[in-house]
Amino acid sequence: MGIGGHFWELLKPYARHEGFDFLRNKRVAVDLSYWIVQHETAIKAHTRDPHLRLTFFRTINLFSKFGAFPVFVLDGTPSPLKSQARIQRFFRASGIDLSSLPVAEGGISVQRNQAFKKCVQECVELLELLGMPVLKATGEAEALCAQLNRGGHVDACITADSDAFLFGAKCVIKRLHPNSKEPFECYHMVDIEAGLGLQRKHLIAISLLVGNDHNMNGVRGIGVDTALRFVKTFSEDEILNRLREIGRGDKIVIPGNLNSEGDSVHSLEEAYHKPKLLHCSLCGHPGSRKAHLKSACQYCSSVTGEGCLKKPQGFKCHCSACNLEQKAKEQQKKENWQLKICKKIALEPNFPNLEIVEMYLRDKNGIDDNHQIVWANPKTEMLIDYLAYSQHWEPSYIRQRMLPFLSTIFLREMASDPNTELLCGQYAFHSIHRMKVRYGHQLYVVKWRKAARTVADAVYTTPEEPNAQQELGEANDSIDLLDEVDVPQIHIDDGCWYLLTDEDTELVRNAFPEKVDQFLKEQELREMKSKRKKPKSESTPGVQLSITEFYRSSKVVCGKKPRENADEGSENKSGSSDRERKGKSPNFSKSARRRLLFG
Numbered sequence: 001m002g003i004g005g006h007f008w009e010l011l012k013p014y015a016r017h018e019g020f021d022f023l024r025n026k027r028v029a030v031d032l033s034y035w036i037v038q039h040e041t042a043i044k045a046h047t048r049d050p051h052l053r054l055t056f057f058r059t060i061n062l063f064s065k066f067g068a069f070p071v072f073v074l075d076g077t078p079s080p081l082k083s084q085a086r087i088q089r090f091f092r093a094s095g096i097d098l099s100s101l102p103v104a105e106g107g108i109s110v111q112r113n114q115a116f117k118k119c120v121q122e123c124v125e126l127l128e129l130l131g132m133p134v135l136k137a138t139g140e141a142e143a144l145c146a147q148l149n150r151g152g153h154v155d156a157c158i159t160a161d162s163d164a165f166l167f168g169a170k171c172v173i174k175r176l177h178p179n180s181k182e183p184f185e186c187y188h189m190v191d192i193e194a195g196l197g198l199q200r201k202h203l204i205a206i207s208l209l210v211g212n213d214h215n216m217n218g219v220r221g222i223g224v225d226t227a228l229r230f231v232k233t234f235s236e237d238e239i240l241n242r243l244r245e246i247g248r249g250d251k252i253v254i255p256g257n258l259n260s261e262g263d264s265v266h267s268l269e270e271a272y273h274k275p276k277l278l279h280c281s282l283c284g285h286p287g288s289r290k291a292h293l294k295s296a297c298q299y300c301s302s303v304t305g306e307g308c309l310k311k312p313q314g315f316k317c318h319c320s321a322c323n324l325e326q327k328a329k330e331q332q333k334k335e336n337w338q339l340k341i342c343k344k345i346a347l348e349p350n351f352p353n354l355e356i357v358e359m360y361l362r363d364k365n366g367i368d369d370n371h372q373i374v375w376a377n378p379k380t381e382m383l384i385d386y387l388a389y390s391q392h393w394e395p396s397y398i399r400q401r402m403l404p405f406l407s408t409i410f411l412r413e414m415a416s417d418p419n420t421e422l423l424c425g426q427y428a429f430h431s432i433h434r435m436k437v438r439y440g441h442q443l444y445v446v447k448w449r450k451a452a453r454t455v456a457d458a459v460y461t462t463p464e465e466p467n468a469q470q471e472l473g474e475a476n477d478s479i480d481l482l483d484e485v486d487v488p489q490i491h492i493d494d495g496c497w498y499l500l501t502d503e504d505t506e507l508v509r510n511a512f513p514e515k516v517d518q519f520l521k522e523q524e525l526r527e528m529k530s531k532r533k534k535p536k537s538e539s540t541p542g543v544q545l546s547i548t549e550f551y552r553s554s555k556v557v558c559g560k561k562p563r564e565n566a567d568e569g570s571e572n573k574s575g576s577s578d579r580e581r582k583g584k585s586p587n588f589s590k591s592a593r594r595r596l597l598f599g
Contacts, residue, residue: 002142002162003203004211005224008174011162014191015174017182020441023156024067024504027373028173029145031159032072032127032134036119038160051119052390055126060401064408065486067504071154071373072127073144074120076137076366081214081356122390129383130405131376135367140213143167143365151369156186163213165189166204166360181440196228199236204360205243206231208352209345215353221344230341240357246342247351277321283308284315377409378402380424399424403488407448407501414511426450429512432519433500443502444519450497 035058036051062068078086127134137144145157146167156171157164164172165187175185192198198206209227211218222230234242280287285299285308299319300308316322345351384398403424410423422428427448434445491498509516 002160002164002213003166003207003224004216004218007162007206007210007224010196010224010228011187011192014187014195016186016188016191017177017180018184018186019182020066020439022066022184022186023062024506025069026155027069027071027153028062029071029073029148029154029157030062031141031145031157031161032120032123033075033141034159034161036116036123048392049122049390051123052126052387055123056130056387057401059127059130059132060405061486064404067408067507069375070132071148072124072132072134073141073148073366074124074134074136075141076139079139079214079355079359081353082140126383126386129379129386131378133373133375135373137366139359139365140167142169143359143362144367145169147363147365147367153371153373161213163207163360165192166200166207166212167365168200179439183439197232198228201236201239202231204357205234205239207360208243208356212356214356214359219345219348219351222341226341230338233338240352243345243352244354246345247348249346277319279317280308282310284311284317286317286319286321378405380406400488403499404486404501407446407503408507411503411507411511415507423448427499429515430498432508432515435505435523436502438502442505444505444508444516446501446503446508447491448499448501450499 032055035055059070062070124134135144140161140163142157142159142161142164145154145159146164146169148154149157149164149170150168156173157169158173160174162172170189172187173184174187176183177185189200206224206227207218208215209219209222209230210224231239277286278288279285280291280297283297283300285297287297291297296308380399380402383402384395387393387398388395407423410420413420414429427450430447430449432444433447436443436445486502489500491500505516
């Protein structure tokens with residue numbers, strides 16, 4: 001949830017839609033609970049352990065397809081306020097009187113249900129077998145994600161909790177759009193500061209006014225738009241202190257003693273209560289009508305000199321007295337609105353809750369700044385046994401789905417250590433088969449050669465696990481780009497086994513620069529040969545075909561005209577005359593040939 005109201009809609013205009021390579025070679029913190037909750041109810045109930053399936057495929061694709069280094073963060077023990085808010089959220093839709101619910105006492109927290117904790121624990125076991133780092137926060141997972149982002153340990157956070165900005169996050173990835181050239185919907189704090197003029201403490205103040213995960217009610221009668229307008233009247237350094245003063249009822253401070261043009265508030269008040277200056281009813285300017293009938297006032301440009309001009313409809317005087325009076329009215333209206341908001345805040349008991357403020361401003365949420373985040377090599381055989389037991393998948397199916405993950409690790413190791421052993425102990429990099437484009441992103445299709453020999457020349461794909469296709473079909477509406485499965489092809493050529501996988505171009509170049517240069521040269525030669533083989537009329541742009549060539553080719557494509565089909569019998573009767581016309585057709589005039597072609 002995060003900040004209450006339509007807070008995400010407020011940030012929507014400042015979202016960035018980043019491309020395929022946005023997370024390549026970057027570290028990203030993932031709120032694991034967000035992944036589990038987001039898709040656990042989207043897949044049909046009879047799908048076996050959807051949390052494990054989604055975590056497995058999403059982690060592999062985030063690591064291999066997008067080239068990111070994910071760090072998974074778990075929720076810790078929730079605060080008593082968060083536990084009370086969960087109870088309120090659960091009973092709010094049921095119509096139960098929330099005032100009768102027990103209040104959480106200090107130091108007592110309500111843990112999540114056992115089924116959800118079991119899902120989280122199973123996902124943690126899976127991630128550890130994949131070699132992914134898993135961290136546990138003392139409280140909220142998004143708080144530790146924000147700490148990692150703020151401290152430079154990661155480049156972005158994947159979560160839908162807007163609380164991440166309150167904890168100090170710099171970049172939040174809220175959503176991943178399926179089948180898009182720009183799959184990441186990102187929100188950067190610098191864009192929010194530039195667009196809305198809001199900084200971290202301003203956002204904390206808005207959450208206190210409209211509600212958050214620890215206090216769902218907020219201040220009664222204040223929404224997101226009103227809270228935004230109110231907090232922007234204070235600077236970041238003073239906003240929280242002013243809210244404390246207003247909440248205690250000590251004094252109600254109206255910010256700003258000067259208006260935009262330097263007129264003091266006292267002078268505006270004097271102008272507001274001062275008797276209005278006499279204005280002419282004819283021209284609307286200061287002075288009496290009697291005096292203006294004799295001679296025009298200084299504001300009117302009368303040509304005849306016989307008096308002032310009649311004021312137009314909707315006229316407003318802009319003399320100094322009227323301007324000062326208008327400013328005084330606007331200031332009074334603003335003060336009345338601010339006093340109304342301050343009175344609503346003063347009526348709330350225990351506002352602001354200092355425990356919530358301190359929690360949002362806390363620097364440590366589970367790890368020290370010197371903590372080292374390490375990615376280990378996957379325990380492949382143990383992982384196969386784990387998924388075969390929990391998901392009832394065939395070992396060959398698991399190895400096939402893991403191959404893009406293992407090939408990415410192999411290419412990264414090859415770039416730093418050229419003496420790296422074979423991929424999976426049996427496949428060697430052979431060549432680049434071709435280049436492909438997926439969602440606007442270029443990839444190399446790499447051929448991995450296996451030493452074993454066979455007797456046929458063919459192309460196969462490994463048979464899919466029996467229940468996998470059924471599950472994918474049932475969950476078709478909920479599967480997004482991270483949940484798609486890249487199935488490597490098995491190619492058999494001249495008795496040798498090859499695997500074909502999609503790899504990032506830059507990753508392949510860093511690992512095998514000679515192979516990439518060889519592929520590019522061969523591709524250039526193929527393009528040159530194809531250009532030479534093309535006919536002159538096709539390869540040379542701007543050369544028009546002769547009328548007979550164009551007419552014959554168009555007849556072959558388009559077939560007979562309806563009129564020709566209708567008059568086929570009559571044409572057969574006059575065969576000799578038709579042959580004569582066909583023989584003379586090349587000698588038709590240009591206008592006749594145009595009519596035959598385009599008429």
